[in-house]
Amino acid sequence: MTCHELEALRLGLMNVLGTEDRSTREHAENELDGALDGPIEGLANADSLSEIERHLDAALVDLEEEVAEADSDSQEYDYLRGRLVAVRDAERAVGRLTAQGESVLDGLGDAHHVLHETFPTDE
Numbered sequence: 001m002t003c004h005e006l007e008a009l010r011l012g013l014m015n016v017l018g019t020e021d022r023s024t025r026e027h028a029e030n031e032l033d034g035a036l037d038g039p040i041e042g043l044a045n046a047d048s049l050s051e052i053e054r055h056l057d058a059a060l061v062d063l064e065e066e067v068a069e070a071d072s073d074s075q076e077y078d079y080l081r082g083r084l085v086a087v088r089d090a091e092r093a094v095g096r097l098t099a100q101g102e103s104v105l106d107g108l109g110d111a112h113h114v115l116h117e118t119f120p121t122d123e
Contacts, residue, residue, distance in 0.1 A: 004040050005059045005087045007031040009094070012046035012055070038062065049098045056091050063087060 007028040014025060028044075036044060039058035046052045067084055070077045 003083055003086065004032060004035045005043070005056070005063060005083070006090060008036075008040045008043035008059070009052065009056060009087075009090055011044040012052045013094075015045070015047050016049060016052065049094065049101065052094055053091075053098065056087070056094060060084075060087055060091060 011025065011028050011032075013019070014021065014028075032040065032044060039055045039062060042055035043052060043059055046055055063080070063084055067077075067080045070080050
């Protein structure tokens with residue numbers, strides 16, 4: 001069993017951040033071999049945080065359905081539940097990353113405004 005959602009998320013974040021770690025990318029791609037469809041594929045190929053959030057949400061819905069359909073007496077059930085917790089935690093981390101990025105943008109806008117207040121220009 002593998003954590004397709006987490007490996008796909010790693011690939012998507014590597015895309016967004018411009019990370020060029022070939023060995024990490026190859027490892028994630030190998031883990032996802034044969035599983036690149038639907039939200040997992042979208043997540044692995046995401047080019048923005050908003051795409052990551054959208055595809056991760058869809059992948060979570062699929063995983064929640066998988067957990068709901070699993071036999072609670074099977075060995076796989078506990079693993080699926082653990083996987084669900086890990087992916088929900090990853091979803092919160094991506095949300096924090098998005099919020100921090102938006103805060104940086106707001107701060108740059110404020111700095112720009114203060115700069116023009118301090119040093120007015122004739123236009």
